[in-house]
Amino acid sequence: MTTSSPRNLPPFDWDIFCCVVDNFGDIGVTWRLARQLEQEGHGKVRLWVDDLASFARICPGLDPAQDGQWVAGIYIQLWHDTLPADVTPATVVIEAFACKLPAPFIDRMAGLTPSPCWINLEYLSAESWVEDCHGLASPQRVGNLSLNKYFFFPGFTAKTGGLLCERGLIAERDQWQQDKAGLAAYWASLGLPAQQENELRVSLFTYESDALVSLVASWCQSPTPVTLLLPLGRSLQDVLRGAGLEQAIATAKAGDLLHSGNLTIKLLPMTDQAGYDRLLWSCDLNLVRGEDSFVRAQWASRPFLWHIYPQEEQAHMVKLDGFLDHYLADLPPDTAQWLRAFSHALNQGEQTCELWAQWPRYNASWQQHGRSWSQKLLTDGDLVTRLVKFLESRI
Known part of the structure; x- marks a missing residue:
């Protein structure tokens, strides 16, 4: 585990935001997702988490006292009310389970050209309506600008997002x-x-x-x-x-x-x-x-x-x-x-x-x-x- 100040960080390909709720379920999913993206060569991942002490229960290498740190190739950032001043949103921004991105972060997304691809990773469901909603875009107004947020539903059929399963x-x-x-x-x-x-x-x-x-x-x-x-x-x-x-x-x-x-x-x-x-x-x-x-x-x-x-x-x-x-x-x-x-x-x-x-x-x-x-x-x-x-x- 190593720490870094924001100005020394590389550009990120993925920003994933997660609120720790319900006894590790949400952070369990997002931590697996972050590691799989990194391990399978899909780019650099920054994981924003609002409760590092709970997260550390399933991630023993994590130091809850550090606002930002590298663990297993993932940069883990404590998500609190104030964003670091020089944060640049990644190419893909995932809000896990409708956790609501910070408004200043959305403003920065809207100010980028091209703007990041914004994904709302939903909870897993096998209900039939999921197939109709998977992949739909939801236009979001940010001042006089517009961003699309896409709904991505994990699921059990070919018309959904599938299930997390690491290669090997x-x-x-x-x-x-x-x-x-x-x-x-x-x-x-x-x-x-x-x-x-x-x-x-x-x-x-x-x-x-x-x-x-x-x-x-x-x-x-x-x-x-x-x-x-x-x-x-x-x-x-x-x-x-x-x-x-x-x-x-x-x-x-x-x-x-x-x-x-x-x-x-x-x-x-x-x-x-x-x-x-x-x-x-x-x-x-x-x-x-x-x-x-x-x-x-x-x-x-x-x-x-x-x-x-x-x-x-x-x-x-x-x-x-x-x-x-x-x-x-x-x-x-x-x-x-x-x-x-x-x-x-x-x-x-x-x-x-x-x-x-x-x-x-x-x-x-x-x-x-x-x-x-x-x-x-x-x-x-x-x-x-x-x-x-x-x-x-x-x-």
Whole structure:
């Protein structure tokens, strides 16, 4: 990590603005995007972030005390009310998730010839209307000047922006999952023995949900041993309540190994993004939340359940079903029906005991589906490939 004053910085090809909200989801996506653009040779990237202390939780090389610094080839700039005096906007300016660019920065964009290409990178959605809105221009008046802002929607079809997936990620995943000695060493690094032949290993990174209580209770009574890998966070209390371990809630810390019936719970510290990928690749089932971990679970090619961010008036359930319509389309009808019911129960906080009891019946087809699904998602290219192609005719 190195620091630089603004006047010593190179011209940037990309400015990406991000507000850190909702437990690292937005910064998780933008940090991956910034690194992929830089690593794949698409130019110099400056990432503007309004909360460096939170960002540092998933980016250990970052110093929150520094306003500006280079990390992994990306220039990270603290985004606060006052812009550095000599900032020149990059060729492409991305406002992530409608975070609203600073007015002085927009003024500087409008004053450049040619003006930067302005992209509003939207949240991922599988709803049908996304295809109609993807790539649309929204004219923006800046004084007596005009700028176009383009809407770019990540998605699951050829008519959307695709999903973030770094070049080489799939090959790295395959190598990891086929390396038995490496997997044993990985489990040992977490303080666990090698996985037993009949044992199920599950990662869980969700929001709070009463559904977790019944699901964890089912694992405690499971005829198959279950080891739960649980990063410390919002779901901790529900998990420990389900396991009958309420007394451990107040003192729970990373590294703890807890037991209840046929369930073992390993509490994990917050990890960087590469570490989280390896966790997903290693487990038999992943429960994930939000957007970033949701996408990474799909690249893991393993069964997963998505705990979508809850919204008022059940708006999130429409988004969930939009995704499930795509995800379940190629599964046998009975498996698809079970998975939709399971997903609804998790997201509605309902009982899951009876649904989990059917896991042995549907597990094999779900496992097989994970690999074919991840291949299908890349048929028309990843998000960066589609973004660069979109910009070629506009720069």
